[in-house]
Amino acid sequence: MATNELEELRKAITDTDNQLLNIIAGRQKLTMQVAQTKVKHHIPVRDQVREEQLLVRLIKQGQAVGLDPHFVTKLFHVIIEDSVLNQQSMLAQWANPGAQLPLNRVAFLGEKGSYSYLATQKYFARRSGELMEIGCQSFAEIIQKVESNEADFAVLPIENTSSGSINEVYDQLQHTRLNIVGELTHPINHALLVHNDIEPGKIQTLYAHPQVFAQCSHFLADLGNVEVKPCDSTSAAMLIVNELQSDTVAAIGSQAGGKLYNLRAIKSNLANQKENHSRFIVVASQPIKVPLQVPAKTTVIMSTVQTPGALVDALLVLKENNINMTKLESRPINGNPWEEMFYLDMQGNIEDGPLQKAIDTLRGMTRYFKVLGCYPVEEVSPTKVAAVNALTKGS
Numbered sequence: 001m002a003t004n005e006l007e008e009l010r011k012a013i014t015d016t017d018n019q020l021l022n023i024i025a026g027r028q029k030l031t032m033q034v035a036q037t038k039v040k041h042h043i044p045v046r047d048q049v050r051e052e053q054l055l056v057r058l059i060k061q062g063q064a065v066g067l068d069p070h071f072v073t074k075l076f077h078v079i080i081e082d083s084v085l086n087q088q089s090m091l092a093q094w095a096n097p098g099a100q101l102p103l104n105r106v107a108f109l110g111e112k113g114s115y116s117y118l119a120t121q122k123y124f125a126r127r128s129g130e131l132m133e134i135g136c137q138s139f140a141e142i143i144q145k146v147e148s149n150e151a152d153f154a155v156l157p158i159e160n161t162s163s164g165s166i167n168e169v170y171d172q173l174q175h176t177r178l179n180i181v182g183e184l185t186h187p188i189n190h191a192l193l194v195h196n197d198i199e200p201g202k203i204q205t206l207y208a209h210p211q212v213f214a215q216c217s218h219f220l221a222d223l224g225n226v227e228v229k230p231c232d233s234t235s236a237a238m239l240i241v242n243e244l245q246s247d248t249v250a251a252i253g254s255q256a257g258g259k260l261y262n263l264r265a266i267k268s269n270l271a272n273q274k275e276n277h278s279r280f281i282v283v284a285s286q287p288i289k290v291p292l293q294v295p296a297k298t299t300v301i302m303s304t305v306q307t308p309g310a311l312v313d314a315l316l317v318l319k320e321n322n323i324n325m326t327k328l329e330s331r332p333i334n335g336n337p338w339e340e341m342f343y344l345d346m347q348g349n350i351e352d353g354p355l356q357k358a359i360d361t362l363r364g365m366t367r368y369f370k371v372l373g374c375y376p377v378e379e380v381s382p383t384k385v386a387a388v389n390a391l392t393k394g395s
């Protein structure tokens, strides 16, 4: 009897969820029409004033039907983020009709289940065309695949919130003629993956990428006497555990990746730092045109003349043109000991006046200067609603 009642209720929930999906899909269609209007009238995609008005109204309306303001805010932050990213992606695709391919051949590190694989899936989900996955063993191989036209795009991790910049990728960018055409951040949540539902205490051998071991050192210390076996990628570690089918071995990787190898996550959040995210860049052989309505980032590399204050002078050019630099990285130049190549990420579109002016000036005052790419910013910061706290207190 009780099960019948539960089944009836679950059926009603399923119907409601399906209706929700249809409604959300309908909203998405409307935002695509909004994107078309914005292109026609040269209006920026993001309108945070509209977002705040919308959130305030929804929070109030939600309260009237018994919904928590925090829940409503969180829900619509996700909906709006998706709307902004979809619009940005549409605008970028319309601005680059030649870059739209029926099949996107994408090179990345590892195989199915690696973090790079998951980032690739996420990035290309918003783009038209089929995805052809090309798993590679090294960053050099990934770049080479695009340079030799065996792949159209490469997805490369460039920095991690725990372990910092990925120097090898920065070094590869110095020598390639490829262009950065996109970026994305992806959460890196390390889980303990096993073939069966075993206790962590039973594990004798642990497989993972060396970077992963470094990021989970506290967990490993707590685990005690376990043999640690480094692998080329997270996916390689998962594959070994899947093949061994043993109750005493485990891999560290993402829960989603582990599912692809029939592995179960018996513990998650293994990294020393809880906020563990990686930023990936997407590179291609041709640069893209970023519509001015979309927030853009431009990455350049340069080496300055060897005089005191040369870097400061270069950075002052950004200040004079009101350009916000979001990252500055330096790497040694191969063959020129003690000389540095500087990598700069700047907010702005290369076709926009101030950035163009700054780049022209920098070209004239540096020994070497190259634009690595101008691409849409994928980070959508959620619009804060000042009223939400007041509303919560009242509830």
Ligand SMILES: O=C(O)C(=O)C[C@]1(C(=O)O)C=C[C@@H](O)C=C1
Pocket: 031, 034, 035, 045, 046, 047, 048, 050, 051, 054, 079, 080, 083, 084, 087
């Ligand atoms: O109303 C707009 O201008 C939209 O683009 C739609 C929308 C939304 O999804 O509600 C998305 C982005 C804007 O920042 C504001 C609102």
